[in-house]
Amino acid sequence: MARSDETPLIVLVAGETSGDNLGAQLIAALRQRIPEARFAGIAGPRMAAAGCEPWERAESLSVMGLFEIIPHLPRLLRIRRNLIERVLAERPAVYVGVDAKEFNLRIAPHFKQAGIPTVQYVSPQVWAWRQGRVHTIGRAVDLVLCLLPFEKPFYDSHSVHAEFVGHPLADQVPMQMSAAEARDKLGIPIEGQYVAVLPGSRHGEVSRLSPDFAATIAWLHEQRPELRFISALTSDTTRRIFEAALDKAAGGTRELRDRVTLVDGQAQTVMAASDAVLLASGTATLEATLVKRPMVVAYRLGWLTSFLLKHLKLFKAPFFAQPNLLAGRELVPEYFNAEVRADVLGPAVLRQLERADRASLVQTFASIHETLRRDASARAADAIVDLLVKRRLSVAS
Structure with a gap:
């Protein structure tokens, strides 16, 4: 976690348009709660406009399908390697994966193991296919923010920390x-x-x-x-x-x-x-x-x-x-x-x-x-702040 004498850095990594929209709204809600925070990561134009320093464009992660990804692997591996190095060097207050689930959940364990709080905003459809991944997700992140109401009970049943925040589109x-x-x-x-x-x-x-x-x-x-x-x-x-x-x-x-x-x-x-x-x-x-x-x-x-x-x-x-x-x-x-x-x-x-x-x-x-319709961005920001407060109290004790 960032030292108390530093401006807290929040790293967000989003892919494609929907993640960019979610990330921008989350940044606005977090800024209300942590006015001194700065934001950086893989961002689209909306996140950049909200004040997120773009280390890479969100569009660069926009690949769909199990095998359709193969031609893009060299580029994605380069982005992944650079991001891991930079996050571990800068040690942000929290790492938030905004959608882009296949990418984020593969690199989040590096940060969690290094003691950086990790959050996945938007659950993978783990309840739909490859359900065994739920345990991998639990090891990868400290908190899953769910947009759909039936997702939290699924995570609860597997002892993975998750919160239903509602869907920003509904707001x-x-x-x-x-x-x-x-x-x-x-x-x-x-x-x-x-x-x-x-x-x-x-x-x-x-x-x-x-x-x-x-x-x-x-x-x-x-x-x-x-x-x-x-x-x-x-x-x-x-x-x-x-x-x-x-x-x-x-x-x-x-x-x-x-x-x-x-x-x-x-x-x-x-x-x-x-x-x-x-x-x-x-x-x-x-x-x-x-x-x-x-x-x-x-x-x-x-x-x-x-x-x-x-x-x-x-x-x-x-x-x-x-x-x-x-x-x-x-x-x-x-x-x-x-x-x-x-x-x-x-x-x-x-x-x-x-x-x-x-x-x-x-x-x-x-x-x-x-x-x-639950005021999702505000609930997501509250859940992230609550995670940071509990982590700070845990470290202090």
Whole structure:
């Protein structure tokens, strides 16, 4: 732990956009409790804007899949080696892994063994697959901050220190969002039915899903020519990938492309403007839940990763879409790998548009929203400060 005569250093390591958002909010909450603290680590633009010195960009850790990571290993190992050396040299008051679980939980033991308090903010889906990892996690970190309510009881049952803090997204998203206001904000016609299409945030993920999502748009356009589509893309690269897929699905005609509005970012507004959402599995499915729109969820991995997950039975959870996991039952349809194709996704989207139980679904989504709305960043900061106080008292005694 940092000496008392030093300005306390808090190191945070985040990967990709969602971790960057969580990290920025956590920094703001910690700064209220420890005004003199300074922050550094692997950070995205939001964390940097919140005052975190970026030793490396968060995007550098954004790799998905068991085997898809292999081409990136030399770069990741270099980042890992440099980070371990720097953290051990600077001895921060606490090390906080913000998501980026595979990366953070492999290096956290180095810091915990050196006497640096370690925290993992966002639990791995250890309850879903490779459950034996829970003991490894307990040895790696002093505290796990859980975003989902069923995670803490799982850790408690294995004697791993964990706290449920709620989900920051639930704090940010209003309980009700008007489709008309969202459409007005996006500058699109207020009348008509819209399908939001979100193929993901990672380049690999967007590359895998874009052809089938674009083909689904073409299928839906053929069945319901009056439908309009809006798509949120996270970067210039993902936009180019999706545009190329749309051009191929359109077969060189302008009619289909004219029905699709592409938006840079603003995923939440795009969801709110829609009547139903087609999206990649991940945090976006929770966001669609909080915005309270019916959805169709798709998940596609590389073939070798998929083969091992299926044949080694590594995945234990009954669902992968967040609303289904939180409800403990299938609220919305979810499709994996070979099922991710236009003739499956298209009819599923139509069924979501025409759901007779839409009001009941929205009410269930609202109940989930209320459960997760706990002022998560403040609770996470309080839990970290409490850990530091207990550690200080333990050292003093």
